[in-house]
Amino acid sequence: MLPGPLLSVYQQYKADTDFVASWLATTARLCGYPADLLSNPARSKPKPKPKPNSGRAKGKPRSNGAKRKPTTKTTSSKYIVALADFLPLANHIANSTKPLIQVPDVFSTTISRLIDVRTGFGGRMEEHGVEPDPVKDESHQFFVGVLEAVRDTLRPRMSINAAEAAAGVAEDARTGQPSNRFEFLSVYEPSQAFLDAPPVKQPQTDSKDDVVYEAEPQTSPEDLLFAFVLLMEDLNKMREQIQRLWAHHKDGNGDLAAVAVATNTAVEFAHGLIDEMMPLFTKAEEGTWSLTKQYNALLCMQSGLDPQSALNELMNGRLTNKVYEIAQESCILTYSLLNALPDVVNPNSIPLYKEGTFGVYDPKSDRATKTGQQKLQEDQIVIMEVFTEVMTVIRAISGYPATDEFMRAVKEIEKTLQVPFYGVFAAQVFLDIHHNLRGSIYKTFTLMTDQITIMTNSLRSHLDFHKNVKIDHWPASKDRWISDTVKCMLDIGSDPIYKAKVKAYSRIPGMEADPASQHRLLIYSPVISGLILFRLRAAVHEISIAVINAWGSIAYPAHLYNALQREGLLKPGLQWHDMDIVLTLLGDSNIWVGEGDNHRPGNLKDYFNRFTLQMGLSAAAFADPRKRRGKVNLHSRAGPRGIKEDVSVVSHIFANRYYRNPESGTVDWTTEHVEDILARSAFDIKDNGATIEQIDDPAKLREKRARAAKQQKSAGKAVDKTDGTTRRVPPTELIRALSLTLHAESLEMSFPYLVLHRMSWQLLREIKKKLDPLLIQLYTPAYMEHEYQLPWLIGWIFTAASGIPPATPNDGMRLLRLAAEVFNGFLEHASRTACLAADKMGYGIDFQRDSDSESESGEEGGGFEITFRSSDFQSESEDEEDSADDLPDLVDAHLQI
Secondary structure (H helix, E strand, C coil): CCCCCECCHHHHHHHHHHHHHHHHHHHHHHCCCCHHHCCCCCCCCCCCCCCCCCCCCCCCCCCCCCCCCCCCCCCEEEEEECHHHHHHHHHHHHHCCCCCCCCCHHHHHHHHHHHHHHHHHHHHHHHCCCCCCHHHHHHHHHHHHHHHHHHHHHHHHCCHHHHHHHHHHHHHHHHCCCCCCCCCCCCCCCCHHHHHCCCCCCCCCCCCCEEEEEECCCCCHHHHHHHHHHHHHHHHHHHHHHHHHHHHHHCCCCCHHHHHHHHHHHHHHHHHHHHHHHHHHCCCCCHHHHHHHHHHHHHHHHCCCCHHHHHHHHHHCCCCHHHHHHHHHHCHHHHHHHHCHHHHCCCCCCCCCCCCCCCCCCCCCCHHHCCHHHHHHHHHHHHHHHHHHHHHHHHHCCCCCCCCHHHHHHHHHHHHCCCCHHHHHHHHHHHHHHHHHHHHHHHHHHHHHHHHHHHHHHHHHHHHHCCCCCCCCCCHHHHHHHHHHHHHHHHHHCCHHHHHHHHHHCCCCCCCCCHHHCCHHHHHCHHHHHHHHHHHHHHHHHHHHHHHHHHCCCHHHHHHHHHHHHCCCCCCCCCCHHHHHHHHHHCHHHCCCCCCCCCCCCCHHHHHHHHHHHHCECHHHHCCHHHCCCCCCCECCCCCCCCCCCCCHHHHHHHHHHHHCHHHCCCCCCHHHHHHHHHCCCEEEEHHHCEEEECCCHHHHHHHHHHHHHHHHHCCCCECCCCCCECCECHHHHHHHHHHHHHHHHHHHHCCHHHHHHHHHHHHHHHHHHHHHHHHHHHCHHHCCCHHHCCHHHHHHHHHHCCCCCCCHHHHHHHHHHHHHHHHHHHHHHCCHHHHHHHHCCEEEEEEECCCCCCCCCCCCCCEEEEEEECCCCCCCCCCCCCHHHCCCCCCCCCCC
8 A cells, every 4th residue: 555645546536435435324323324224234343342451460469549440442343335325324314404414515526526537437438439338337327326316415405505516517417518527547636625624523423333434345347447547547647757757867867776766666656556456456357457458448449549450469469659659558568578477487497598589679779760569579578588687586596685576576476477467567667767768778787886886995995994993892793794795796796697597508508698698687677776776875874874983083073174164274265075065964963062063163162062072071071180079980871972874864764675674575654754755855956856955054944845835835735734745645746756855865875984984084193193292292192092092182182272281272272273284285185085986976066155154264054055966877979878798897996095
């Protein structure tokens, strides 16, 4: 099922139908209608009533105090309201005088909408040549007729406007005037009246049970087709949104991992919708396959084609472009391709074939010039080739780092020899992406390999850097964690799928694996590539945050950088751009602890106080050492303040799904998750989404929320007062917001913190060399005994600057000036080292002078507005598209820092 705040077209239709049934039943009961007259009550088994609870724990004696009253729980029951009961219930309500019922407008509009939709669907089918079936027509007319009779019966109890509207619709039906306002197959749109209305409270009855009423499911052939059309409307809207995401990515404006996660999430949503409706579809002969054929026939008739002629084209494979495009919309071609897969599944073996058996796929060719038959052949080649890749993963590789919904479907086919309908949708999305990207699909693979290469080299450099620099609270197990992550990356680069195929082919005389098929799954499936990239990015991010927290290599130098800026000791125009980026990404509250976390310290005393709080020193540390009595524990119980790992809230939701718990299969969605994604509260989108600017100004964030709420209110949507998001939205809106949010958070997740860690550590080493003679003079050589204590160097500088004996303020200023000399040299040559690595990963980071800043020294936010753009693809004027022959080897040494 979909997360609670989301609403599909079918769910809206079912909710409206259940609302009509529930209102009739509960209102009639309130008016004295006997419960036993409700036919066909499908009452769920009530939970056994709990025994009275004495409030006494088992085994404990009863106290002498007052006894607690026994507590009981009410049971809940479900009644299925038969369609035959609708009119008797309506008559009972209309005839009731005690109480006298006023029909709410939401009921009037809902029932009229249901009549309109169902009447329009049947009428439109007849307009497009579907011959009326007596059995179907009788069922259809009975359903519509009952709803019309209920509306007519209750019209005297409706408000004047609702009654007049209902009378007008009924008159149109009587005189033969068309009343349908819906286009064919655009049969249903979510009711804004339903969305905006508060939850409908059921009238109280004399029953102590909590009764839930639902409408009797309609299972005639036409009802099943109608429900399937509603499902396909949802699915095709998701397909359109997914294609917009990949087109955006192809233009260089969408992060690969973000689009891949959003795509797989959309297919997971589709999977949930399909599973919810599958019990209904199993009532159709041949299930979803027959419904797909009927849906394709409807689309053909809508386009003026003869359904039988189109079906003949589909069966013999000689398709015109028009028939092919319709078949793509209905998914019938993809369904038929998948139906052939169980026939090639043999127990305990990989389905191998000679390269070129199905033809040669050339994504660089012009698809627009191909015939429908040629396009179908391309689809068959891609499906069969990727099927072999996925089956190799299933049968020969354990612990593959990513599984998307298409791979899940192939696993189900392999196990059951049946094609699940969600697999048809997943395969169709897979083909849609191919049709969209064409030759650019190689660049997607190159993008992934480049980023993994840089992350691999960064982890290797970290391990090498810390060979001889150890710390007590960084055990060997954490180095193994890093080594295991590197191994995972190297395993991906070695292409275990190709190795498994080579081994399998070696058992077949006269056959061998084609080297051109190396990395085929990662090339053919941008979703798998993006999910792997996201998983490894999340792993490296978690490692990076753990490293910089353990060593204090970023937070503590940031304090010194701020102090040198505030004291005007840095050369004009010099900025530590790497640090400015990190402070913007992680937020000031992660660095400057204490009252007013978002305000950077600005004087000598404040530098010392805020630094010691960050280091985890207790208040006793501020006392004059000469006045202390006894031994004082200078450290707080909480220890040093670390950087939070959940700055990118949405990315961390999916890090749990794809990295920390990859076997979970899905996100455990909550309303808060949906609202976080929809709000995108930390980002502002510019240039049609090409540039996403992080908002760290609370006033600007409040303005954005207010603007969003105003826009939604003017559009007639229900507004959540807490964040301005709609309470119930279609899945496509969440998918778009998810992709944009993950894209916006991608720099924070991908930034090479370990590069900055190493540069900061080297900077601290140079500062120690410069300041060591004076610090030894002030504090004796015991001030620092081990290299891992380098971050404490900043504490000694601030202690002296604060004038705490034995140092004087002059000593402190001298130390700050000496540190500034080292800092200035560093900033002149190495201020953008981490940004260079980020640039290699595809992030162009621009620093723009902020005209509103208070000074050029970095006060109140650093004096820069930082934006970023993920440049995934080259422009058309640059190099030609890559081919499979000149792809880079994964984990080449692209960058070593």
